Amino acid sequence: MSTKSEITAMAQAIIEAHDGQAYYNFEQASKIVGCGRNTLAHHLHNAGILVKKVGPSKRVSAYDLASCMYSGRIAPIDNISRSA
Numbered sequence: 001m002s003t004k005s006e007i008t009a010m011a012q013a014i015i016e017a018h019d020g021q022a023y024y025n026f027e028q029a030s031k032i033v034g035c036g037r038n039t040l041a042h043h044l045h046n047a048g049i050l051v052k053k054v055g056p057s058k059r060v061s062a063y064d065l066a067s068c069m070y071s072g073r074i075a076p077i078d079n080i081s082r083s084a
Helices: 003-017 026-033 037-046 062-070
Strands: 023-025 052-054 057-061
Touching: 003 062, 023 026, 023 062, 026 037, 026 057, 026 062, 037 062, 057 062
Parallel strands: none
Antiparallel strands: 023 057, 052 057
């Protein structure tokens, strides 16, 4: 499965889990990602993801959340860094 299709599948799963909602405020988005609001803002900034401002609230799309969660993933076992 390619990176883009995995991100799309994750975004679709997020949308389906939240009754078709595609944009989330920072409070909702931080619960989806599993981190605090300030940490989420830092991760989004580092990933180059822009947010949409709606009134006083900043909104993040499900696709951008999935992209942020997908980026930076590594293998759970790192055999290279072990010294023999």
